[in-house]
Amino acid sequence: PTREEKMRSRSSLLVWICLMFAHTKSSQTFTFGESVTLWVNTVGPYHNPQETYPYYSIPICKPESGGELVKMSDRFGSKLEGNDLVESGLNIQYLSSVDSNKVVCKMKLDQVQVKQLTDAVSNHYWYQMYLDDLPMWGMLGEMLVVSGDTERTDDILSDSDQRNPQHDHTHSEERAYLYTHKAFSIAYNDDRIIEVNLTSEHPVPLTPNNEITMTYSIKWVSTSKPFFQRFDRYLDFKFFEHQIHWFAIFNSFMLVVFLCGLVALILMRTLKNDCARYTTEDGDLELDNVVDESGWKLVHGDVFRAPPNLLFFSALVGSGCQIFAVATCVIVFAVLSTVYDTRGTVTSICLAAYALTAPTAGYFSASYYKIHAPEQDEWKKCMILTATLFPGVCTSVLTVLNTIAISYASSAAIPFTSILGVLGIWLFICVPLILLGTILGRYNSFTGDFPCRVNAVVRQIPDTRWYMHPISLGLFGGILPFGAIFIEMYFVFTAFWNYKFYYVYGFMLLAFIILTIVTVCVTITSTYFLLNAEDSRWQWTAFLSGGSTAFYIFLYAIYYFFTKTKMSGFFQTCFYFGYMGLFCVGLSMMCGTIGFKGTSVFIRRLYDIKKD
Structure with a gap:
């Protein structure tokens, strides 16, 4: 095809996308x-x-x-x-x-x-x-x-x-x-x-x-x-703008202030005293030459080592970054516009945002993989895993739910033409954009620029108490972020499962910001305790610490199902837990990535001790 034909085909594709996701309001x-x-x-x-x-x-x-x-x-x-x-x-x-x-x-x-x-x-x-x-x-x-x-x-x-x-x-x-x-x-x-x-x-x-x-x-x-x-x-103004809604936001804000103060205390007091040992009057003492070390300083040779299952972890980070970008775009758009008064608007916006933010997933997954495996040429596997990880989970669950809906002759079954439309969006928009992001991530990432050298031999991890184990720290880390947003989750669940129109996206934006800050603060604190226990396995711990928020939300969803609804039957039970499961999987990827990214900045600042 000629250049003009290619331009016409691309223009036709853009017009088709705009028509598919058109947000029209009745003004007849x-x-x-x-x-x-x-x-x-x-x-x-x-x-x-x-x-x-x-x-x-x-x-x-x-x-x-x-x-x-x-x-x-x-x-x-x-x-x-x-x-x-x-x-x-x-x-x-x-x-x-x-x-x-x-x-x-x-x-x-x-x-x-x-x-x-x-x-x-x-x-x-x-x-x-x-x-x-x-x-x-x-x-x-x-x-x-x-x-x-x-x-x-x-x-x-x-x-x-x-x-x-x-x-x-x-x-x-x-x-x-x-x-x-x-x-x-x-x-x-x-x-x-x-x-x-x-x-x-x-x-x-x-x-x-x-x-x-x-x-x-x-x-x-x-x-x-x-x-x-x-x-x-x-719109149920009395329900969504109830005093308890404002009170919950205020409590969450106070939690943010407390946690930020806690992290600042760690940085200003504990780290200041510890880092003072690495500076002498003549300024010629390096971190790698310290003999009298304890706590987090002992693991400086392993803290920047690649995490286990690097390929899978990179795909998780990339997918989490994309979901974070989608959530940000959708919530901001909903705050600036009116999305609750037209059928299917939120769903269309989510699909459009997911397709257009696909380069984010490819970029962050490929760049992280390149940092820790610069000599390995498995970027294609990384790209494919990133492109199929979250969509694969959604496809598996929705296929089961769609089969159930078809067997019940329910209108909840997704039409075949709509399935082809979603498949086309993923195949012709998401995958090429993820490939573009992967290429950019491979060539724009730094390699080996760590504050400390990575030791050739992995340091043995000492025995610790059960509550200092990475899994324990990870599970404990999700409690406070869940506590910061569970009131907002009640309003969201009630709107989705009880025929109410959710319109207070300003509250959702505040809750989203609070969730982000609390997750970062809690994950940094958990990671600092882990490193002080001379355990360098912080990457998965940080991800689990943030991602475990979704675990508590799923437990709350179970409680909500049995106490706040009158749902019954195999059909509705499958759809409820199927949808909530997908929501929690996406939330765990997003919160895990938020915690990991925030902790990565903290770790780099912690070990980046250089004399001016």
Whole structure:
């Protein structure tokens, strides 16, 4: 191909990427009588957020208007999140109210369909709809306790009534009722839709061969609320901006001050006294010639030795640097923009950031490997391992989850076209950029420029107490970083698993900065104790000290699952722990790299004792 053809192909690829990750907001205007499309999304158990199914997978009749229902050509990120929007077929016209119960369709249910709907109602199935990109939810039905001439509705959010003896009925019977009427209330301001509300009404008992008529009504209400505030009603201000949220940030900030003071104390007092032994009045005493040594000074000949499993460690460091860059880009972008009001936006931004920050992984993994193995020519293995490490873990877990979703016929299953899209992004964008970063890292890294020479013979490590072992220090190191962010984790978990829109990215940015500082301070302290115990195995210890934060977050996720949610079933349990496992793996790589990088600077400063 000619140069012009190559330029056109590259331009086409960039246009395709921009269209795929386009962040568009609904700003559509309408005129009187213009058709407004109502989209139905998914249906599933209220308490199992990921267990979703296509709306028409349940035996609900389709509109009698006829014609094939059209699927929305949705955003790439929205498809990855499991959204499956289909035209509802309801005739909605702008500012045209439907006061009477307009018939959608009629249906007669057989025994199998009644059982299917009864199971759905008893499991508190609800569905989601979209009108002008505004979501609304409705319950499929409700369980009514029938006793004589009385009926009582069970509250799906609380089972306190069921445990209360005063509600017991000797001859009561619980039956499933299906809501047959959808009442839409749409607020408008001039030529734009501001609010949408859905009320499910007219429950009828589910019995075989009983004709059920599905109806709807539409009411248009004028409002003075401006268009830019139309999504505010979905935000839980009282929850996310609660006083405890501010208090947690303040406590974490005080923890940062304490830890920074602790590290400063180590540097200013302990190290000052120790380093004074290496300087004489004539300034001709070198570190390598000291005889009377103790603590961290004894391991100066091994501290800059390459860590075990250098290739794997380099790939971990490179992957951690990339994840850190992705997290920084996404959080900063979310603070400066509005990402919570459009389906799939956060997912799309994460994918775009991961693809564009790929050179970071290649650069840092290759440069670290080159520093410690300048004569070995295994940079290709390092690049391949870096490119496949985290994506390989994600692919393994998501393949299992996708297989489960397909077996359940769930809309949570990632479409094949979306899988090809992700594969194309990794193959044609990530891998070449990682290769570019690897080349830059190989030729821009220094070699052998350490403050101390590395001894030819490895020094024997003395026996120490169990709490000074590298694994113990590593596990202890994750406690304080976890304590600094676990309150923020509660808000993030609640938003993700309990149908809330997370919008306080300023809090997340503060928590992210605090996590970074605390991780570095704790890792430096742990490493200093390790070196004072005459143990030079600090690289993996520093990485484990930071990465173990994810271990405690996973333990908290287990606690959250059993105490803060009502999730049940094999499907939802697999998705919950699968997603949390992936989150913790990525977090461990990132925090481990943060701790290791910060400690590397500390180690270099510690042993870089030279007389001016």
